Amino acid sequence: MDTTIIVGYIAGTLTTISxxxxxxxxxxxxxxxxxxxxxxxxxxxxMLLWTAYGIWINSFPIIAANIVTFGLVLxxxxxxxxxx
Amino acid sequence: MDTTIIVGYIAGTLTTISxxxxxxxxxxxxxxxxxxxxxxxxxxxxMLLWTAYGIWINSFPIIAANIVTFGLVLxxxxxxxxxx
Numbered sequence: 001m002d003t004t005i006i007v008g009y010i011a012g013t014l015t016t017i018s019x020x021x022x023x024x025x026x027x028x029x030x031x032x033x034x035x036x037x038x039x040x041x042x043x044x045x046x047m048l049l050w051t052a053y054g055i056w057i058n059s060f061p062i063i064a065a066n067i068v069t070f071g072l073v074l075x076x077x078x079x080x081x082x083x084x
Numbered sequence: 085m086d087t088t089i090i091v092g093y094i095a096g097t098l099t100t101i102s103x104x105x106x107x108x109x110x111x112x113x114x115x116x117x118x119x120x121x122x123x124x125x126x127x128x129x130x131m132l133l134w135t136a137y138g139i140w141i142n143s144f145p146i147i148a149a150n151i152v153t154f155g156l157v158l159x160x161x162x163x164x165x166x167x168x
Binding site for chain 1: 087088091092094095096097098099101102103105106108109110113115116117118119120122123124125126127129130131133134136137140141
C-alpha cells in the first residue's frame with residue numbers, strides 16, 4: 001500500500017471518528033441548541049450520497065467511512081430534534 | 085461527465101456547504117458549548133489530510149471541497165475557543 005492510500009485512510013478515519021466524541025458529548029449534555037439543523041440535514045444527505053458513490057465505484061473504504069459517519073450524524077440529528 | 089462523477093460532486097458540495105449555516109448560526113449565537121472540541125480538532129485534521137490526499141492524486145474537486153470545509157471548520161474552532 002503506497003503512502004497516498006495510507007494518507008487517504010488516515011484522513012477518512014479522522015473525519016469519521018471525529019463524530020464519536022461529539023455524539024458522546026451531546027448524549028451527556030442533552031443539549032443541541034448550538035447545532036444548525038440545516039447543517040445536520042445537509043451533512044447527512046451528503047453522507048448518503050457519498051455512500052452511494054462508494055457503492056457505485058465499488059470502493060469499500062468510501063462505503064465504510066461514510067456509512068459509519070452517516071449513522072453517527074443521524075443519531076445527532078435525532079438528538080437535535082428530541083432535545084431542541 | 086457520467087452519473088457517478090455527478091453524484092460525487094453533489095455529495096462533496098452538500099458536505100462542504102453544510103458548514104455554512106452552522107458557521108452563520110454560531111456567529112450569531114456566539115455559543116459553542118454543545119460542540120465537542122475533540123470533534124472539531126479531529127475533523128479539521130482530517131480535512132487537512134484530505135486536502136493533502138487531493139494534491140497527491142491531483143484531484144481538483146477533492147482539493148477544493150476539503151480546503152473550503154477546512155476553512156469553515158477552522159472558523160468554528162476559533163469561535164469554540166473564543167466563546168467557550
